Amino acid sequence: MTGPGGALGLERDRERRWIAGVIGTLSLLATLALGLALSLSAAGAQWRADFEGILTVEIPAEDDAAAQAAKVAAALAVLRADPAIERAEALGRARAQALLAPWLGQTPLDALPLPALIDARARKGAKVDLPALQARLDAAVAGARADDHARWLAGFLALARAAGIVAFVVTAAVAIAAAGAVGFATRAGLAMHREAVDLLHLVGAADSYIAGQFARAALRLALAGSALGALAGAVVLAVAHAVATASGALAFPLPALDLAGWAAIGLVPAGATAVAAASAYATVLRALARIV
């Protein structure tokens, strides 16, 4: 061992400890951005799987229940005649009321005319030709509308992709800011330890040895700061998810992060530490190249 803090004693510098706080804050931001993007991406994947092959047909509300039932029967006949559809079933009025409950509450709906809904499932591996099916429904049942949920799902998937891009941009910005902050602190450290650095040169140290001293010091500070920052971010993500799920505040269910998601969060401190060490190393090599 070369004493506490290596040959230059960099770990003894109180002046450079602020870098751990900066890296910690940046890691917190990166963790939150990454966690949100991963959660939305997982939700998109889950919803795409859930709605794969599901088709809903809506028959407009009618005052005459018998007439609506006849339309439902005609629509079912069209659906069941389609070779790509495995099964089609009408949802009862009670089920329709249950689906509307989140928007209308427990208001008695018996007196209200409600649209009738048919739930259809495609055969595994088969693709329903929606325009052709809609044309056949139009011919058989006035006002019937088939929906494979692709339109709103596409919107949600676009949102998840956008969140992923935002997370990437935030993470990149955080990495650049971390590298800049470490570079600034390293230049200050070089100025502060100029005499010791000169001495190391004179006893035969290569630039890479001196750069390694600064990189190790930056690594230790960044590891401590980023681990705390990422841990705080993970706690915020977990608490926010639990609170939002329990309160029903989310318009759609957002899955909790799985093991792979948490592993990705775990890469935040590793990445921040690597960026800090690389920045310190490169900064020292650049600075030393300017002196004899």
Added chain:
Amino acid sequence: MVIFERVGLRYGLGPEVLRDVSFALPPGSLHFLTGASGAGKSSLLSLLYLARRPSRGTVQLFGRDVAGLARADFPALRRQIGVVFQDFRLLDHLSVLDNVALPLRVQGIDDAQVREHAAELLVWVGLGDHLDAFPPTLSGGQKQRVAIARAVIGRPRLLIADEPTGNVDDRIAVRLMRLFEELNRLGTTIVIATHNLQLVRESRHPELRLEAGTLARAVKGAA
């Protein structure tokens, strides 16, 4: 070993502090470098231990022209040079043993081997019971001996000492000179910068005398 040919040195745009300095140090020689304060001794030493390049002229060390050296070549050459600085330049946050071990540690030599060698050297300079002490707790003479141990631990081919006896009493000064002569007998080329003319007169070794940046006298052994 060392050849200076019409060497000039200036700092920035200032006047030359060394002018047309020429001499050669054969391998295994011991030279004194003398001169009044401001004569250019420290500047000349800084060229010898590769802290600077000359502004003009040629400096050759170990057969290589310093002007043609790439930055990456310097560490290997500096490892063949030991320096005892006038102000010691010990690192206060390192123990005596770690200070002495520094030249080997920067070469990545095995730590157990480094510690053993550094401890042996510290016993040799009479500081065997101060291995774990820190420089601020040492006297001037003790620091001087630590600096000497650090300078010789890498078995340098060229040893440069700047006023090595300037901070110690006569008894220690004699001991240090014997130490240098012992190293010289073992083959190390040595340059000792000093104000102590009595030391020079009592010695059989040649003197390089600087006056206002020029070499006023290069006597026996110096071409």
